[in-house]
Amino acid sequence: SAEPGYAAWLGRERLTDSARLALKATWGQALHVAEDDPHIETAAAELADGLTKLMGERPARIRASDGAPCIVLGTFGGSAKAAAAFHAAERAAVGDEGYRVRVREDGGRITIAGATGRGVLYGVFRLLRMIGTGAALAGADLCENPANELRMINQWDNADGSVERGYAGRSIFYRDGEIVRDLSRIRDYARLLASVGVNAIAINNVNVHRPETLFMTERCLPRIARIADVFGAYGIRLFLSVNYAAPIEIGGLSAADPLDPEVRAWWRAKTEEIYRSMPDFGGYLVKADSEFRPGPFTYGRDHADGANMLAEALQPFGGLVIWRCFVYNCKQDWRDRKTDRARAAFDHFTPLDGRFRDNVVLQVKNGPMDFQVREPVSPLFGAMAHTNLAIEFQATQEYTGQQRHLCYLVPQWKEALDFDTRARGAGSTVKRVVDRSLFGTRHGGFAAVSNIGDDANWTGHLLAQANLYGFGRLAWDPELSAEGIAEEWTRLTFGADDLVVRTVRAMLLDSWSIYESYTAPLGVGWMVKPNHHYGPDVDGYEYSMWGTYHFADRDGIGVDRTAATGTGYARQYREPNASQYESLERTPDELLLFFHHVPYTYRLKSGKTVIQHIYDSRFEGAERAEALLDSWTRLERRVDDGRYAQVKARLEEQAVHAKEWRDVLNAYFWRKSGIPDTRGRVIY
Numbered sequence: 097s098a099e100p101g102y103a104a105w106l107g108r109e110r111l112t113d114s115a116r117l118a119l120k121a122t123w124g125q126a127l128h129v130a131e132d133d134p135h136i137e138t139a140a141a142e143l144a145d146g147l148t149k150l151m152g153e154r155p156a157r158i159r160a161s162d163g164a165p166c167i168v169l170g171t172f173g174g175s176a177k178a179a180a181a182f183h184a185a186e187r188a189a190v191g192d193e194g195y196r197v198r199v200r201e202d203g204g205r206i207t208i209a210g211a212t213g214r215g216v217l218y219g220v221f222r223l224l225r226m227i228g229t230g231a232a233l234a235g236a237d238l239c240e241n242p243a244n245e246l247r248m249i250n251q252w253d254n255a256d257g258s259v260e261r262g263y264a265g266r267s268i269f270y271r272d273g274e275i276v277r278d279l280s281r282i283r284d285y286a287r288l289l290a291s292v293g294v295n296a297i298a299i300n301n302v303n304v305h306r307p308e309t310l311f312m313t314e315r316c317l318p319r320i321a322r323i324a325d326v327f328g329a330y331g332i333r334l335f336l337s338v339n340y341a342a343p344i345e346i347g348g349l350s351a352a353d354p355l356d357p358e359v360r361a362w363w364r365a366k367t368e369e370i371y372r373s374m375p376d377f378g379g380y381l382v383k384a385d386s387e388f389r390p391g392p393f394t395y396g397r398d399h400a401d402g403a404n405m406l407a408e409a410l411q412p413f414g415g416l417v418i419w420r421c422f423v424y425n426c427k428q429d430w431r432d433r434k435t436d437r438a439r440a441a442f443d444h445f446t447p448l449d450g451r452f453r454d455n456v457v458l459q460v461k462n463g464p465m466d467f468q469v470r471e472p473v474s475p476l477f478g479a480m481a482h483t484n485l486a487i488e489f490q491a492t493q494e495y496t497g498q499q500r501h502l503c504y505l506v507p508q509w510k511e512a513l514d515f516d517t518r519a520r521g522a523g524s525t526v527k528r529v530v531d532r533s534l535f536g537t538r539h540g541g542f543a544a545v546s547n548i549g550d551d552a553n554w555t556g557h558l559l560a561q562a563n564l565y566g567f568g569r570l571a572w573d574p575e576l577s578a579e580g581i582a583e584e585w586t587r588l589t590f591g592a593d594d595l596v597v598r599t600v601r602a603m604l605l606d607s608w609s610i611y612e613s614y615t616a617p618l619g620v621g622w623m624v625k626p627n628h629h630y631g632p633d634v635d636g637y638e639y640s641m642w643g644t645y646h647f648a649d650r651d652g653i654g655v656d657r658t659a660a661t662g663t664g665y666a667r668q669y670r671e672p673n674a675s676q677y678e679s680l681e682r683t684p685d686e687l688l689l690f691f692h693h694v695p696y697t698y699r700l701k702s703g704k705t706v707i708q709h710i711y712d713s714r715f716e717g718a719e720r721a722e723a724l725l726d727s728w729t730r731l732e733r734r735v736d737d738g739r740y741a742q743v744k745a746r747l748e749e750q751a752v753h754a755k756e757w758r759d760v761l762n763a764y765f766w767r768k769s770g771i772p773d774t775r776g777r778v779i780y
């Protein structure tokens with residue numbers, strides 16, 4: 097499709113004449129491919145297509161060469177030429193999904209090689225990215241392996257075609273209760289994902305209703321298997337979200353007790369059946385005992401019992417159980433000030449450390465609550481040394497502007513990854529927990545809730561594509577900077593125009609802070625309209641059962657989570673983090689109200705009182721949102737009209753809606769506190 101934005105970062109504009117000439121001199125016009133392997137096939141096709149767009153002519157594919165310039169593509173085991181380009185030690189440095197890319201200094205040869213076809217495919221995308229961002233090729237010599245084993249996307253798509261928390265249209269997988277027949281869009285999605293290194297996908301919502309429970313039946317499996325093939329060609333393993341009560345719902349059993357031999361036998365047989373139709377099936381993703389989903393608690397069993405039962409069924413096939421830790425009481429009484437939702441995951445799961453089988457991975461949301469604009473890091477990451485852990489991010493912008501506001505999330509994710517849990521002394525960062533280097537665990541990695549739908553540009557807000565892109569890049573290499581990723585995405589998406597690159601990069605990098613500055617202040621969450629979660633409603637969740645309170649009254653605001661006088665959540669961290677959060681003076685401003693209840697007149701480290709901070713940042717936030725629109729309008733005619741108009745419309749809405757946020761919050765806090773703005777601005 098040529099719809100504006102559809103090509104995303106794989107648009108690949110024709111290079112300038114001089115760049116094309118230089119490239120041609122390096123590799124002639126030929127791709128040397130000498131082995132038959134499905135992933136090498138994908139890699140060769142991607143390279144040929146990419147180069148055709150960049151160069152304006154299609155390269156020739158050759159199987160043998162006389163030493164003339166070419167690009168050699170192959171695995172060390174399957175291509176003599178690929179193997180011969182590297183010494184044994186150089187080959188040994190390449191892992192299962194890694195690659196080497198070498199461009200001979202004097203021209204005449206580019207070699208892209210790996211231990212597997214998947215590695216070669218990633219190497220191809222790497223080379224195309226280098227060309228697309230204008231990086232110097234001559235003499236390039238790269239050896240890269242992914243830092244994380246699991247680089248996974250979770251679709252929250254339902255069989256009826258809706259997408260839970262989806263802000264980019266309907267599902268590309270399902271329509272009207274059926275799995276789609278035309279898989280071309282899914283194939284294009286697979287390309288986008290593989291191009292940034294994603295290697296796993298769960299294709300249905302973690303809330304598994306009846307129609308998706310049926311995905312595991314004989315009737316649906318053949319079509320699921322076709323989707324698995326599409327992703328498989330791009331090195332992406334397919335997972336299914338499963339209903340814990342499936343043995344009852346589709347198995348005809350009377351219970352789903354994980355210790356019941358009949359139930360265990362049912363899962364073993366079902367799993368075997370699934371692997372018969374999909375030999376590369378990844379495994380199960382499970383949301384259990386959470387938000388009305390069934391789980392082992394019903395039978396008086398714990399989550400290790402529940403997960404291990406599924407793990408046992410998957411183990412003979414090398415499958416994984418990805419078990420979510422988003423377990424809390426969603427029927428809390430708001431009058432109950434003892435229960436703290438933030439504590440829940442830690443309280444449920446740390447007692448189970450060491451009890452999960454080898455092929456269970458616990459998937460932990462980055463923060464203890466639920467993908468808010470600002471949260472501390474989940475303390476679970478530092479507390480489960482004997483358990484496989486993966487971190488879950490939310491690319492879909494449920495609480496961060498729903499892809500109508502701009503919010504580039506990579507800086508937020510980087511903060512979580514760089515947090516030092518102190519589990520093994522200084523340097524025990526979250527990224528080292530999930531990449532397995534800290535505790536030496538067996539499995540781990542990254543997951544993100546997808547932000548795409550059937551909107552022509554995938555993500556609704558075109559610039560939200562940067563979140564999907566950034567997730568994949570970061571999962572591959574968490575050392576990349578938020579700035580570097582923003583720049584890379586911008587260049588690939590919009591080309592080399594310097595003003596465009598500088599402007600879009602700056603817009604992306606400022607956007608999280610802008611969004612935070614007019615929405616919920618200083619680490620308190622929610623303040624959104626109930627259910628759909630869009631737009632300001634300060635008390636929207638204050639007297640409800642979801643455990644998401646801010647406790648604002650006429651004197652102050654915030655949640656006391658200290659051990660001394662509050663819920664004790666701060667104690668779930670290791671030292672010195674625990675003491676830091678326990679201390680009112682030492683808690684960073686941006687998390688103050690997450691950990692402490694303070695009077696409005698409390699003075700922040702910034703020197704401002706809490707109430708003045710609330711006013712100032714709402715006013716500034718609304719202005720900065722307006723400035724985003726101004727920045728973009730300076731790019732008119734430098735960005736093609738279609739994409740220009742799409743982004744402009746979203747930024748216009750954001751500018752207006754930021755003022756709504758400003759005024760609702762300022763009015764609320766002025767009326768509650770009675771303390772005027774020192775600068776006398778208009779508050780209603």
Ligand code: GCW
Pocket residue numbers: 252260261302303383422466467494
């Ligand atoms: O953030 C909440 C969402 C739910 C979601 C849940 C979860 C899929 O509001 O829509 O359900 O988190 O992560 O399970």
